[in-house]
Amino acid sequence: MPKAYMILVRMSFLIYLIHADTTFFDRCLFKEIACIEANGRKLTEVQEIKQEIFDHFNNLFKEDNTNRPSSQHAEFKCLGAEEYMRLTAEFSDEEIKEAVWDCESSKSPRPDGINFGFLKEFWGVIKDDF
Secondary structure, eight states, X not given: OOHHHHHXXXXXXXXXXXXXXXXXXXXXXXXXXXXXXXXXXXXXXXXXXXXXXXHHHHHHTOOOOTTOOOOTTOOOOOOOHHHHHHHHSOOOHHHHHHHHHTSOTTOOXXXXXXXHHHHHHTHHHHGGGO
């Protein structure tokens, strides 16, 4: 199974341990587990087993922030007004046509099979849709 799926299963198990109807949970799972060994000790009581499993998953998903980089003192460059206007301006008809003509005619921008050759051939009819 994919690793991400297994992590989700474990996380849901942890959440269930925290919020579950313990009598149902005890009947379904912990009555089947007679004994587990943890830290060199054998655990046989339902509450001990439940606590050990909870602690295991809690430690497994504990996030270690010691090596995480911080952006607290980072200085980011900002766009000037002119750069912002260029990036947010509408594309001109000529820019769109140039982009279409730069693409290989046999390629398709979408999975519908309409390729750039078709767009180039009927550009006079469909250009307003772009």
